[in-house]
Amino acid sequence: MKIALLGYGKMGKTIEKIALERQHEIVLKQSSTPIDKDALQEADVAIDFSIPEAAFTNITTCFQLGVPVISGTTGWLDQYEKACEIAQKENGKFIYASNFSLGVNLFFQLNAHLAELMANFSDYKINLEEIHHTEKKDAPSGTAITLAEGIIDKNENYSAWKYPANKANNSELPIEAKRIEDVKGTHKIAYSSTIDDIEIKHTAHTRDGFALGAVIAAEWLQKKTKTGIYSMKDVLHAFTAQ
Numbered sequence: 001m002k003i004a005l006l007g008y009g010k011m012g013k014t015i016e017k018i019a020l021e022r023q024h025e026i027v028l029k030q031s032s033t034p035i036d037k038d039a040l041q042e043a044d045v046a047i048d049f050s051i052p053e054a055a056f057t058n059i060t061t062c063f064q065l066g067v068p069v070i071s072g073t074t075g076w077l078d079q080y081e082k083a084c085e086i087a088q089k090e091n092g093k094f095i096y097a098s099n100f101s102l103g104v105n106l107f108f109q110l111n112a113h114l115a116e117l118m119a120n121f122s123d124y125k126i127n128l129e130e131i132h133h134t135e136k137k138d139a140p141s142g143t144a145i146t147l148a149e150g151i152i153d154k155n156e157n158y159s160a161w162k163y164p165a166n167k168a169n170n171s172e173l174p175i176e177a178k179r180i181e182d183v184k185g186t187h188k189i190a191y192s193s194t195i196d197d198i199e200i201k202h203t204a205h206t207r208d209g210f211a212l213g214a215v216i217a218a219e220w221l222q223k224k225t226k227t228g229i230y231s232m233k234d235v236l237h238a239f240t241a242q
């Protein structure tokens, strides 16, 4: 498969390594504007791990050129619905995920299950914490937002998430973001009462898990004959059903 990398930073380079190990070819390594449309058009699929300001243009350019696109860039989701409208209009193929790692996608399911179990126990207050490296541009992380949405969906005591955590009122789920050198990505959800605490935590040790998930999603999307907007749930469903 010919892959265009939109964003060639820490993730772009890790994806290149995993993609080459899986016998794919990299036809574009783009780290700035304007996009090299000739090279992009050569690709079977584009993988965007860039910056919040560039993601929307990168993704919609792929739709216009008929190139299926995977995006893991976080911090641009206020434009997600608009991107999906353009995808539909242009018959694009698109997957966005705040986190492509298999472990985190299992953790999303664990989070939803725990949220359902805890929904009627309002003595427990929830705190969601994410820790990332100091170069990260956005806060809170996209993964923390997905986790918060997963809890709010199951627990009617919370109507929204709030960052920073100290500004949250009683009906807002507080998210704390810490920045510590070289941390790849840690997410922890704690349910605390005066009597006890219940905690679940995911710790990424390397970026390989994010990159492998993105390449697997790209392989899946490229083979998909029907255009449309898909999610990591669709990819994992097909993967685990094999």
Ligand SMILES: NC(=O)C1=CN([C@@H]2O[C@H](COP(=O)(O)OP(=O)(O)OC[C@H]3O[C@@H](n4cnc5c(N)ncnc54)[C@H](OP(=O)(O)O)[C@@H]3O)[C@@H](O)[C@H]2O)C=CC1
Binding pocket: 006, 007, 008, 009, 010, 011, 012, 030, 031, 032, 033, 049, 050, 051, 052, 054, 058, 071, 072, 073, 074, 075, 097, 098, 099, 100, 101, 210
């Ligand atoms: N969904 C997931 O599983 C994961 C998502 N992420 C997200 O992916 C994104 C990238 O992360 P990471 O690789 O660590 O960040 P980096 O800062 O290491 O890389 C981002 C790259 O994008 C480049 N860039 C700048 N402008 C453009 C543009 N117009 N088009 C294409 N590329 C551009 C930057 O170039 P320059 O340095 O020259 O500005 C840089 O090389 C972040 O949003 C992060 O949150 C990260 C890990 C996992």
Ligand SMILES: O=C(O)C1=N[C@H](C(=O)O)C[C@H](O)C1
Binding pocket: 074, 098, 099, 132, 133, 136, 137, 140, 141, 142, 143, 144, 184, 185, 186
């Ligand atoms: O910027 C990162 O590094 C990461 N970003 C993603 C996010 O914002 O959730 C995913 C992962 O945690 C690493």
